[in-house]
Amino acid sequence: MEDSKSSVAEATLEENLERYRQLFLRAEKSVDYWVAGPITEFSEDIWRLMEEQKVSRAELARRLGTSRAYVTKLLGGNANFTLHTMTKVAMALGAAVHVHVTDKDAVTRWRDKPSSREDLTGRSPEVKPRSGKKARKPA
Numbered sequence: 001m002e003d004s005k006s007s008v009a010e011a012t013l014e015e016n017l018e019r020y021r022q023l024f025l026r027a028e029k030s031v032d033y034w035v036a037g038p039i040t041e042f043s044e045d046i047w048r049l050m051e052e053q054k055v056s057r058a059e060l061a062r063r064l065g066t067s068r069a070y071v072t073k074l075l076g077g078n079a080n081f082t083l084h085t086m087t088k089v090a091m092a093l094g095a096a097v098h099v100h101v102t103d104k105d106a107v108t109r110w111r112d113k114p115s116s117r118e119d120l121t122g123r124s125p126e127v128k129p130r131s132g133k134k135a136r137k138p139a
Contacts, residue, residue, distance in 0.1 A: 034104070039077045042086055042097075047075060049093045063092040 027033045050060060057075070061068045073079045074089060086097045102108055 036077075039081055042081065043075055043077045045095075046089060046093065049095055053093060055093065060089075060092060064088060 049055070050057075055063075057071045058068050061071045064071065070079070074081075074085075079085070083097065083099070090097045098110075100108060
């Protein structure tokens with residue numbers, strides 16, 4: 001009797017797992033499914049920057065020229081994110097938005113690296129002289 005209960009439970013579990021798999025397969029065909037990930041990542045990055053810089057929602061709202069309620073909506077991922085909005089929010093925190101498109105099954109890992117000290121013309125800045133020596137450009 002216990003074996004039959006066990007096999008019924010296993011069958012029910014398998015059916016539920018299959019329904020769950022099918023649900024995900026259907027969801028993956030939806031644009032909303034693929035939009036949710038980047039929105040969450042953007043919101044988490046903004047939260048992180050705010051914490052690192054000790055910027056409150058009120059201060060971010062002031063920098064953006066908007067209300068604290070709107071900032072709360074943005075941070076909750078409930079706003080209509082355009083690249084313009086995302087860039088404006090990032091700039092208010094001294095950051096930039098980077099967009100990356102790849103195969104949908106790829107795993108992307110971002111690693112922030114300090115920029116080179118080259119200016120926009122591609123030239124390296126002059127090295128400051130030590131002990132009164134003339135400035136020189138790095139080799």
